[in-house]
Amino acid sequence: MIEIKAKLVRADSAIYASGEHVECLIEFTHRGKVDNDPSHEENLAWASAQLHCFRKTNFNVATGDKINELTELVGKTALDAVTQTGGEVIIATKPKILFCDLKLQPGEKKVYFFNEILPRNGPPTYKGHDIKYFYKITIATQRVKSKVQLLNVPIRVLPIPIIARPDEMHFTEETNDQLAPTNPFLEKREISELEISWHHLKNVTARRAPKYYRISNKRGFVGRFCLFKPSYKIGEDIVGSLDFSDCKVRCVQFSVKLQSQEILQSNANTVGVDLNDSSSVNSLDLASIASGTAIDNLHKSKTSGNVRNVETEEPVGKLSTLSIIHQVCYAMLKTSVIIPIPLHVTPSFRTDLVDLRWRLHFEFVTSTMMNFGKPNPVEGELKAPAEIPVETMVWNLPITAIYSANPLQIYSPSQTHSLFIK
Numbered sequence: 001m002i003e004i005k006a007k008l009v010r011a012d013s014a015i016y017a018s019g020e021h022v023e024c025l026i027e028f029t030h031r032g033k034v035d036n037d038p039s040h041e042e043n044l045a046w047a048s049a050q051l052h053c054f055r056k057t058n059f060n061v062a063t064g065d066k067i068n069e070l071t072e073l074v075g076k077t078a079l080d081a082v083t084q085t086g087g088e089v090i091i092a093t094k095p096k097i098l099f100c101d102l103k104l105q106p107g108e109k110k111v112y113f114f115n116e117i118l119p120r121n122g123p124p125t126y127k128g129h130d131i132k133y134f135y136k137i138t139i140a141t142q143r144v145k146s147k148v149q150l151l152n153v154p155i156r157v158l159p160i161p162i163i164a165r166p167d168e169m170h171f172t173e174e175t176n177d178q179l180a181p182t183n184p185f186l187e188k189r190e191i192s193e194l195e196i197s198w199h200h201l202k203n204v205t206a207r208r209a210p211k212y213y214r215i216s217n218k219r220g221f222v223g224r225f226c227l228f229k230p231s232y233k234i235g236e237d238i239v240g241s242l243d244f245s246d247c248k249v250r251c252v253q254f255s256v257k258l259q260s261q262e263i264l265q266s267n268a269n270t271v272g273v274d275l276n277d278s279s280s281v282n283s284l285d286l287a288s289i290a291s292g293t294a295i296d297n298l299h300k301s302k303t304s305g306n307v308r309n310v311e312t313e314e315p316v317g318k319l320s321t322l323s324i325i326h327q328v329c330y331a332m333l334k335t336s337v338i339i340p341i342p343l344h345v346t347p348s349f350r351t352d353l354v355d356l357r358w359r360l361h362f363e364f365v366t367s368t369m370m371n372f373g374k375p376n377p378v379e380g381e382l383k384a385p386a387e388i389p390v391e392t393m394v395w396n397l398p399i400t401a402i403y404s405a406n407p408l409q410i411y412s413p414s415q416t417h418s419l420f421i422k
Contacts, residue, residue, distance in 0.1 A: 001032065024153060032107070034107040131354050138152055139152075213397065221246070225242050249368060252330045
């Protein structure tokens with residue numbers, strides 16, 4: 001009996017970014033009793049390893065769309081028919097032969113090293129409602145006159161946008177050389193495209209650009225919401241503030257949900273809606289803007305302080321709520337909003353089949369009762385009202401983008417995967 005073990009070299013995290021190297025150690029061991037009998041020798045004809053990206057959908061996809069979605073299949077082999085049992089193969093790297101005609105004595109062990117680069121134009125690992133993308137390292141081997149045996153090692157892939165060009169890389173390299181001390185004995189290090197992409201993401205997610213949103217309904221001004229930056233990385237907190245000063249309608253309590261929106265590309269077109277024109281709002285929109293909600297988007301710029309009223313009809317998609325906070329704010333003039341982005345979620349991405357977006361879903365409970373209660377002459381304190389007339393209003397605020405974090409910052413220990421061949 002032969003045991004095949006596979007373990008990723010990166011033991012602390014089985015997570016990789018697109019464009020990174022995936023390294024794996026593959027071990028073949030003869031588990032028979034140690035003796036000198038040559039008849040107990042095991043013989044494997046061949047073994048290979050390659051990286052596959054699979055896709056599962058709940059709807060039919062045309063053959064042409066499957067190949068044009070990301071990239072053409074690379075390295076078609078006889079293994080394709082076997083690997084398709086786990087889903088449609090949309091990306092396959094060229095198989096790398098580990099050995100041919102391997103003979104193992106009882107107790108003998110052979111270890112092989114597999115290294116592959118993740119495609120930059122591939123989708124991330126994603127488990128959605130109607131579509132799933134997942135990656136596996138496929139290790140195939142065959143004993144003489146036996147069927148092919150497969151060992152799959154799953155990995156998680158995070159998307160890194162392709163933003164680098166050759167001229168950008170050359171410019172960045174010159175800049176670093178100018179800042180570094182001159183040493184003729186040091187070799188000039190080439191800056192990879194992946195390093196430039198990581199540097200670009202750090203700048204994008206660290207950039208602060210506060211935006212203010214004026215929240216009001218048909219009864220008057222409710223408050224003002226401030227979002228300090230538009231882009232985030234997974235693992236970060238979305239921080240904002242709510243200001244209820246000078247409000248005409250009291251906000252009793254509110255809740256904020258961080259939601260992902262899985263939009264099929266056939267339904268991804270957005271349509272502008274004028275809130276003042278009732279004929280342009282259908283029944284779905286009336287349900288989403290309960291109690292006559294109107295959101296005034298305060299667009300602040302250095303050249304103009306004009307206020308624009310903007311509302312768009314949301315495209316059809318399936319929602320998933322990842323984080324939620326709730327706050328009672330009846331007597332508050334200002335409060336903060338802190339929503340964590342979990343590390344296990346999938347960052348924003350888009351393919352020819354699906355568009356994953358993120359948004360903040362607000363639910364405000366408002367009241368026209370502005371006083372906090374009646375004074376109690378005996379104890380000198382305010383007596384809270386027994387009943388408060390309330391209304392509920394809903395607001396969806398899209399987030400520009402949620403990007404990937406460094407895979408080394410996400411703790412996800414890799415496991416050892418094994419297969420026994422009898």
